[in-house]
Amino acid sequence: MEDADRAEAAVIVNDRADVAALAHAHGLHVGQDDLSPADARKVIGVEPLLGLSTHTRDQWEAAVQEPVCYIAIGPVFGTGTKDTGYQAIGLDTVARAAGAARQAGLPAVAIGGITRDNAVSVIEAGAASVAVISDLVRGNPEESCRALLRILE
Numbered sequence: 001m002e003d004a005d006r007a008e009a010a011v012i013v014n015d016r017a018d019v020a021a022l023a024h025a026h027g028l029h030v031g032q033d034d035l036s037p038a039d040a041r042k043v044i045g046v047e048p049l050l051g052l053s054t055h056t057r058d059q060w061e062a063a064v065q066e067p068v069c070y071i072a073i074g075p076v077f078g079t080g081t082k083d084t085g086y087q088a089i090g091l092d093t094v095a096r097a098a099g100a101a102r103q104a105g106l107p108a109v110a111i112g113g114i115t116r117d118n119a120v121s122v123i124e125a126g127a128a129s130v131a132v133i134s135d136l137v138r139g140n141p142e143e144s145c146r147a148l149l150r151i152l153e
Helices: 002-006 017-023 037-044 057-063 090-103 119-124 141-152
Strands: 012-014 027-030 049-054 070-073 108-111 129-131
Touching (some): 012 017, 017 027, 017 037, 027 037, 037 049, 049 057, 057 070, 057 090, 070 090, 090 108, 090 119, 119 129, 119 141
Parallel strands (some): 027 049, 070 108, 108 129
8 A cells, every 4th residue: 555655546445345454455445236335334444435336316315324435426328347237327317416425525436438538528517536447458558547637637
């Protein structure tokens, strides 16, 4: 975690509370079928970040009642990275979910099919941040990340 700290980056472990705790990661992200946020908190403690994936209105309305630091909403667009079993939700739903999260004092992270070409539209729809995977690992990942950061500035 020292390298991440020096780079002012956060290491968020996906799904595995035990790994996050053992690694002293900055946070954990869980999905609807993973450990509940309340149980995850028992493993990782109160300090690390904790996020929860949501895909529907019922899920994001329930998520804001959980001991989470952010909610993720998606997939915003079609994606081949991970099959969530849910259809793309689009920007209007991002706006509604982000509004509900803001009312609860939480940021919304948009995920799914987000690229350098559409990231700004997702932020404009109300997401506090975006999670980008496939678009960043094509070609030179460092240059792709730098380009995304320039676009989002």
